[in-house]
Amino acid sequence: MVWTVVEYLNYEPWRFLVSFAAVLFLVLNIAGIFTMAERKASAYIQLRYGPNRVGPRGLLQPAADVLKLFSKENLSPNRADLWIFLAAPIAMFIPAAAVWLVMPFAPGAVIVDLNIAILFFVAITSIGALGVIMAGYGSRSAFSLLGALRGAAQMISYEVPLILSLLGVIMLAGSLSLVDVVNAQSGGFWHWYFLPLLPMFVVFYVAGLAEVKRVPFDLPEGESEIVGGYMVEYSGMTWAMIQASEFAMMGLMAAMNVTLFLGGWQPPLDFLDLGAFNWIWFGLKTALLTFTFQWIRWSVPRLRMDQLMDLGWKILVPACLVWLFVVAGAMLVLQGS
Amino acid sequence: MLSEERRIESAALSGRAAGRLANPDVRDEFGLETLDMSMGPQHPAMHGLLRLILELDGETVVRCDTVMGYLHRSKEKISENRMYPAVIPITDRIDYMNNIAMEYGYVLAVEKLLDAEIPPRADAIRALMNEFGRIMSHIPSIGFLMLELGAFTPILYAFRERERIQNIFEAVTGARMMFHYIRIGGVKADLPEGIPEQMWNYIEGLEQRLQPDFVDLIEGNEIFIARTRGIGKMTQEKAVEMGLTGVPLRCTGAEFDVRKHYPYGWYKNLDFDVITDTEGDVEASYRVRIGEVKQSIRMIKQILEDLPEGEVMADLGRRIRPAEGDGIGRVESARGEYAVHVVSDGSDTPYRVHYRTPCTVNMQLLQEIVPGHYLPDIMPIMGLIDPVSGAWDK
Numbered sequence: 001m002v003w004t005v006v007e008y009l010n011y012e013p014w015r016f017l018v019s020f021a022a023v024l025f026l027v028l029n030i031a032g033i034f035t036m037a038e039r040k041a042s043a044y045i046q047l048r049y050g051p052n053r054v055g056p057r058g059l060l061q062p063a064a065d066v067l068k069l070f071s072k073e074n075l076s077p078n079r080a081d082l083w084i085f086l087a088a089p090i091a092m093f094i095p096a097a098a099v100w101l102v103m104p105f106a107p108g109a110v111i112v113d114l115n116i117a118i119l120f121f122v123a124i125t126s127i128g129a130l131g132v133i134m135a136g137y138g139s140r141s142a143f144s145l146l147g148a149l150r151g152a153a154q155m156i157s158y159e160v161p162l163i164l165s166l167l168g169v170i171m172l173a174g175s176l177s178l179v180d181v182v183n184a185q186s187g188g189f190w191h192w193y194f195l196p197l198l199p200m201f202v203v204f205y206v207a208g209l210a211e212v213k214r215v216p217f218d219l220p221e222g223e224s225e226i227v228g229g230y231m232v233e234y235s236g237m238t239w240a241m242i243q244a245s246e247f248a249m250m251g252l253m254a255a256m257n258v259t260l261f262l263g264g265w266q267p268p269l270d271f272l273d274l275g276a277f278n279w280i281w282f283g284l285k286t287a288l289l290t291f292t293f294q295w296i297r298w299s300v301p302r303l304r305m306d307q308l309m310d311l312g313w314k315i316l317v318p319a320c321l322v323w324l325f326v327v328a329g330a331m332l333v334l335q336g337s
Numbered sequence: 338m339l340s341e342e343r344r345i346e347s348a349a350l351s352g353r354a355a356g357r358l359a360n361p362d363v364r365d366e367f368g369l370e371t372l373d374m375s376m377g378p379q380h381p382a383m384h385g386l387l388r389l390i391l392e393l394d395g396e397t398v399v400r401c402d403t404v405m406g407y408l409h410r411s412k413e414k415i416s417e418n419r420m421y422p423a424v425i426p427i428t429d430r431i432d433y434m435n436n437i438a439m440e441y442g443y444v445l446a447v448e449k450l451l452d453a454e455i456p457p458r459a460d461a462i463r464a465l466m467n468e469f470g471r472i473m474s475h476i477p478s479i480g481f482l483m484l485e486l487g488a489f490t491p492i493l494y495a496f497r498e499r500e501r502i503q504n505i506f507e508a509v510t511g512a513r514m515m516f517h518y519i520r521i522g523g524v525k526a527d528l529p530e531g532i533p534e535q536m537w538n539y540i541e542g543l544e545q546r547l548q549p550d551f552v553d554l555i556e557g558n559e560i561f562i563a564r565t566r567g568i569g570k571m572t573q574e575k576a577v578e579m580g581l582t583g584v585p586l587r588c589t590g591a592e593f594d595v596r597k598h599y600p601y602g603w604y605k606n607l608d609f610d611v612i613t614d615t616e617g618d619v620e621a622s623y624r625v626r627i628g629e630v631k632q633s634i635r636m637i638k639q640i641l642e643d644l645p646e647g648e649v650m651a652d653l654g655r656r657i658r659p660a661e662g663d664g665i666g667r668v669e670s671a672r673g674e675y676a677v678h679v680v681s682d683g684s685d686t687p688y689r690v691h692y693r694t695p696c697t698v699n700m701q702l703l704q705e706i707v708p709g710h711y712l713p714d715i716m717p718i719m720g721l722i723d724p725v726s727g728a729w730d731k
Contacts, residue, residue, distance in 0.1 A: 024730035042489070042490075045488050045490055046489070046493040046494075047493060047494070047497060048493065052697070054623040085382045142372060142373075142375075143374075144392075145372075146372075146396070146712070148375075150396075153488065215487060215488075216487070216560055219488065219713075222713065223381065223487075224381060224382040224484060224485045224486070224716050225382060225485075225712060225713045225715070225716055226485060226712075227380060228380060298488075298489060298490050299488070299490065300487075300488060300558060300560050301483060301487040301488040301558065301561055301564060302486060302487025302488075302560070302564075302713070303560055303563070303564070304563075304564060304711055304713050304714070305396055305713070306711070307563055307564075
């Protein structure tokens with residue numbers, strides 16, 4: 001029996017392995033690319049040049065960084081709970097990588113078309129909070145512990161507006177599958193969900209920022225007060241794992257935002273359809289959103305814990321709830337007529 | 338076994354707050370205890386080497402003890418063993434953000450001892466450089482305040498300004514930080530050719546950049562307002578009681594400025610306002626700093642427009658041997674009133690030199706107003722005081 005490459009790849013165990021490798025490759029590269037983008041973006045915002053020595057225009061800087069981090073010793077505090085301490089980066093990295101499995105990159109290009117992909121996203125990303133708590137608890141440092149407690153409080157609180165904003169998308173698309181959500185937004189940018197669900201788009205964006213612990217919600221890190229928070233004791237590759245998972249989470253939030261509210265791989269106008277190359281649209285939109293994350297990162301100061309909670313519970317959640325009723329009412333009226 | 342005294346001492350050193358030592362099993366009604374935390378001396382937001390022993394109830398600070406002395410370099414003792422002119426480089430290293438005012442205070446004290454007559458051009462240049470020094474210190478302070486609030490970018494904008502002033506200083510004094518420019522009897526050298534024009538151009542440029550690059554970006558930010566309004570609030574009585582000077586005092590509404598009320602040097606001839614604010618919080622201190630930068634610009638323009646001609650160094654003889662007695666030099670440094678007390682025994686080295694740096698005194702604020710605030714509020718309060726490690730430890 002002669003198998004073609006496609007048949008070979010469609011054989012389930014192989015498909016699983018290959019797609020797992022592909023996702024890992026993607027996530028690690030995203031981390032590298034985003035580090036580079038972040039450095040360059042911050043440099044231009046701050047009247048600097050940024051890395052420009054390693055490789056052409058400094059493009060190989062992430063590779064040099066990884067090389068350096070590999071050669072560094074993995075230090076752990078004397079009284080650290082070593083199992084928890086070492087497992088924490090993994091517990092952070094796996095969820096950041098796993099959600100990419102259900103992400104539709106282009107028409108037909110999705111590794112697993114789960115019919116509950118949105119639930120999968122919600123469930124898996126909340127594991128990330130566990131990693132933060134493990135890191136802070138395992139390091140046995142007051143700074144880490146404070147960072148971890150802040151992280152836990154923040155990530156759990158902001159999951160509420162995040163999920164509430166997802167409800168609007170689910171109602172409009174009538175499906176929990178991300179492929180269906182993207183397909184439902186076809187036919188030009190005025191069909192994308194960010195227009196009818198504008199408040200929810202904003203809430204998802206803000207809550208997403210908080211979920212990935214970026215400025216102005218980087219309280220768990222708080223480098224000027226608790227000097228890195230839960231990751232203060234990490235060094236070398238364990239630290240790199242945490243960083244990679246943070247960047248992967250950032251990319252994931254941007255990609256999720258694009259998929260749910262900005263039409264995924266759908267081109268903005270119909271005649272711009274690139275067929276199988278529609279992943280370019282997906283990539284462009286994700287890159288744009290990621291850039292706005294970085295733009296915010298280097299422009300604004302950090303909120304305080306009580307202000308953060310106020311924003312989450314007193315503004316984002318009510319805004320979501322109100323708009324949920326508006327959308328539901330509008331759907332009832334429009335479908336009834 | 339350690340003696341009880343030794344045990345308390347070592348426990349205090351290891352970061353245990355004394356309240357816990359007196360009663361180690363303090364728990365509240367939920368069975369929760371407070372967390373002791375030692376912040377610093379190696380901490381990015383501690384303006385150098387300061388250690389805070391904190392007792393935290395959740396994120397709220399219950400107790401805040403300051404431990405100073407990690408950068409003690411015995412400036413006062415070294416000063417006793419050097420000849421009068423050789424002390425100036427030492428004063429440079431006290432407040433390394435505003436060196437020129439540190440030199441100025443010491444030189445004023447020695448000149449009072451000598452009863453020396455200073456050429457007017459030297460006086461004007463001193464005031465000119467002193468005001469540049471103030472801008473060079475105030476603008477990075479605003480940047481540091483933002484850095485401590487979590488915004489990284491303003492500090493680089495601030496250092497762009499500092500860098501340009503440093504270029505001017507380099508042209509005038511030959512050094513970028515440790516100037517050794519103000520000498521007993523005048524200044525080291527006259528302004529080089531073309532430098533007054535360069536200063537004028539820079540000041541004009543800064544006046545234009547100040548609004549868009551600092552004021553609009555910072556004051557227009559809601560998070561900045563939320564983080565600083567009402568934080569570190571103190572009354573004017575409290576500030577006076579603690580002996581605060583400089584921006585922390587003026588932001589409570591008290592109008593005190595050595596330049597205005599005890600004028601020295603060229604400041605008698607200058608027209609400027611003392612900037613005050615009524616709020617007494619971090620936001621007010623930021624506004625006072627911006628206002629003072631504007632006043633400094635105004636003063637520099639006045640000096641440059643009306644720079645007297647003549648010598649820049651008085652002839653005080655080769656060896657400086659003041660008669661017995663003491664002299665006090667008071668200047669307004671960027672952080673508050675800086676006073677130097679020099680006692681002479683008639684020899685060519687000072688008998689005793691005391692530096693009254695504003696940072697040491699202003700630092701009391703931490704113990705007084707931090708308790709009750711949240712942990713992240715310590716950083717903006719540090720920005721309000723804006724201490725420099727070298728200056729509080731000496």
